[in-house]
Amino acid sequence: MRTVHPMPDQSTVTPLRPPLVTVDKLTVDMPLGRSGASVRIVDGVDFSIGVGERVALVGESGSGKSLTARALMRLDRLARLSGRVDFDGTDLLKLSDRDMGRLRGSSIAMVFQDPMSFLDPLMTIGDQVAETLRIRGIGKAEARKRALAVLDELGVDRAAQRLDAYPHEFSGGMRQRVVLAMALVGEPRLLIADEPTTALDVRVQDQVLDLLDDVSTRRGLAVLFITHDLGVVAGFAERVMVMYSGRIVEDGEVASVFAKPSHPYTQGLIKAVPRIDQDLNTLYAIPGAPPPPLARPGGCPFHPRCDQRFERCDKDLPMLLPVGLSRVACHLHDGHQHDRKGA
Amino acid sequence: MLMSIDSISKSYNAFPNPPAKVLHDVTLNIDAGEAIGLVGESGSGKSTIAKCMLALIKPEDGAITYDGIDVIHAKGEELRRFRREVQMVFQDPYGSLNPRMTVEELIGEGLLIHKLEPTAAARRKRVAEIMDMVGLNPNDMDRYTRSFSGGQRQRIAIARALVIRPRILVCDEPVAALDVSVQAQVINLLQDMQKKLNLAIVFVAHDLAVVRHLCEKIVVLHKGKVVEQGSRDEIFGNPRMPYTQSLLAAVPVPDPVAGRARRAARRLETAN
Ligand SMILES: Nc1ncnc2c1ncn2[C@@H]1O[C@H](COP(=O)(O)OP(=O)(O)OP(=O)(O)O)[C@@H](O)[C@H]1O
Ligand SMILES: Nc1ncnc2c1ncn2[C@@H]1O[C@H](COP(=O)(O)OP(=O)(O)O)[C@@H](O)[C@H]1O
Ligand code: SF4
Ligand SMILES: [Mg+2]
Ligand SMILES: [Mg+2]
DSSP, X not given: OOOOOOOOOTTSOOOOOOEEEEEEEEEEEEEOXXXXXXXXXXXXXXXXXXXXXXXXXXXXXXXXXXXXXXXXXXXXXXXXXXXXXXXXXXXXXXXXXXXHHHHXXXXXXXXXXXXXHHSOTTSOHHHHHHXXXXXXXXXXXXXXXXXXXXXXXXXXXXXXXXXXXXXXXXXXXXXXXXXXXXXXXXXXXXXXXXXXXXXXXXXXXXXXXXXXXXXXXXXXXXXXXXXXXXXXXXXXXSEEEEEETTEEEEEEEHHHHHHSOOSHHHHHHHHHSOXXXXXXXXXXXXXXXXXXXXXXXXXXXXXXXXXXXXXXXXXXXXXXXXXXXEEEOOGGGSSOOOOOOOX | OOEEEEEEEEEEEETTEEEEEEEEEEEEEEOTTOEEEEEOSTTSSHHHXXXXXXXXXXXXXXXXXXTTEEGGGOOHHHHHHHHHHEEEEOSOTTTTSOTTSBHHHHHHHHHHHTTOOSSHHHHHHHHHHHHHHTTOOGGGGGSBGXXXXXXXXXXXXXXXXXXXXXXXXXEESTTTTSOHHHHHXXXXXXXXXXXXXXXXXXXXXXXXXXXXXXXXXXXEEETTEEEEEEEHIIIIISOOSHHHHHHHHTSOOXXXXXXXXXHHHHHHHHHO
């Protein structure tokens, strides 16, 4: 049973955890057709995730969340990566393909939005969960034993009987547990979950979140949780990073970001969510739409949609700088004197 | 009452298995100008009801009446009037618009089909008006939709439905595929249109927070049955059925303190 976290006392600095992953100036370029040209999708991202920390990465579709996460695991063969991804002292971007392959599953694992596309319909659940271990040379009986233990841990009831069942015999929520079991059986230290609950019903989503919560607490597992649902972020994560147009624009403790978002985009996102526990007359809507990667505006990429923009905003790119205990990329918070004229 | 759905049942063929009944005696009414929400988990039958309301499929039992028309058996002029006055908007803003048609052709199609404006100039004028109303730039009329964003496409889909002045708009998950910031634009647009045009809206969604925001009346479905229906205040303020309560309790709220407290309370309840 989980306890309710109180709001952190604003006057004390939350103790920092030792970092597990540190990402430094990460860029991801994707090829454009066969011309040899490419487009920068992730544009210099810095962040770190502490041991056992639950961090949410939010932003609109196309902002580069998935490609950032996939870059940590080097999943896209066509992607050109630069920068550093330091995992427990090793730069993942410098590892050989073979060493990187070994790290996947055992140090970092990932689950995706659609469990069905990840499961092999012709293979039993038990074999699929055990496969990660088999690849690493663990014997059949031992792998099966561990697969059973993980399915049990994740609350698949009658797991022993169901080891020999096929994916179609499972409901959506159970399939997501199986996929989670596949990711966790290798005992990774970081789990990347890319919109794992987006396709699920509220009640199933809620169960999956509880499960992730328990596993992360029990195992000291760090989780990078990608979502566009701020409701999920608030209930699950300790820290939130907001991404816009290939960059992180705000990064801070969940409690303080929700209580007092600094970046106008974060403010808009929070205001735009309809709430089950409140009546509102009109929803706040951020005007316009996120820019496609080939048409990202100069200056602050959010400026065409920002209701607080001023002179410098369409000229200078704001850097991600410390503001209180958070980091924010916005000229309103960069410490310069400016005469805000509004626009 | 504008439309009444009277104990309809529907089965789908599931060969070689026997047909599976997915709607059981569903009854609900729609008044002119009201926004009604159909909620329930995946597979509960929401889209099936929406398709019956649009006469895209026929229930095997029960009756559907729209403004004096027996919808299940309607033919000829009656069916044409029904098709004009009850329109739809679907979830996928990408799949539902023909990429080979310009915005003008897409939006004006209904005017042609229903012979509502005799001349091309008159049609063009109506298309421009409706584009303006839903927040699109009429200068984009000659463009193709390829380069439009999801939110703009959904505005086109809404304009396409509204241009022939329907009295009911059936929307099946119209914002589910949109980004949060754009979602709010489309919800506000629907709300605005409902008031301006005295339009009845049937809103199918699994996002209960969106439904609470938009709908005055809510119908809760579970396994093809209506388990509870009532006003917004009744359903959200004082839900009577345990199923409705569990559905509401599971909705995450974007507030760390309230969100965590809700989840902790709910887990305590399930543990006991
Ligand atoms: N064309 C079809 N043939 C056979 N079964 C169908 C068909 N369409 C829907 N069903 C089944 O009917 C039931 C109700 O489906 P429906 O699409 O109405 O659910 P829904 O409430 O809209 O769900 P969702 O939230 O996932 O959209 C489900 O069990 C579904 O599998
Ligand atoms: N394999 C790919 N090749 C080229 N472009 C891609 C590829 N995958 C994603 N993109 C583009 O990169 C951008 C960011 O994508 P993604 O990281 O998936 O965003 P998010 O997960 O935030 O929705 C999008 O514009 C998308 O079209
Ligand atoms: S830098 Fe300017 S345009 Fe960008 S978010 Fe801040 S105020 Fe708005
Ligand atoms: Mg993604
Ligand atoms: Mg549906």
